[in-house]
Amino acid sequence: MNLAVFIAQDFKRHLTEQFGSEAGAVVDALAPLVQPDGQSRTGVTNLTATNAEMLVYVMADHLLPIIDVRAVEADELRLLLEGLPGAAVVGRHMLAFLHQVHPELGLEAQAP
Secondary structure, three states: OHHHHHHHHHHHHHHHHHHOHHHHHHHHHHHHHHOEOOOOOOOEOHHHHHHHHHHHHHHHHHHHHHHHHOOOOHHHHHHHHHOHHHHHHHHHHHHHHHHHHOHHHOOOOOOO
16 A cells, blocks of 8 residues: 555656646545545545555556566565555556546556
8 A cells, every 4th residue: 555655646746747736636536545544444445445455456467477487586576565666566557547537638557
């Protein structure tokens, strides 16, 4: 989930820097995917919890073709879960969501 929060915040910052506050505001559509909720037992909203569960499958889909060919090294797995390679996987998923919400933006996620 930390990667999803990072992506939502960084993507908004990046778009705002490049295109102004109106473009950055579009990324607010990602906010529900990383929304805290102090009243829930999980600490996040139901949609955020569902997104976190979906990210497990997104990461598994990314890892399966690699595991079919070779073993995954510990450092590689750590970077996938905590670093830029993982952020790229999560970012593509979140861009796909943003494209579904706002298809007029043309933000289709590209395959690596």
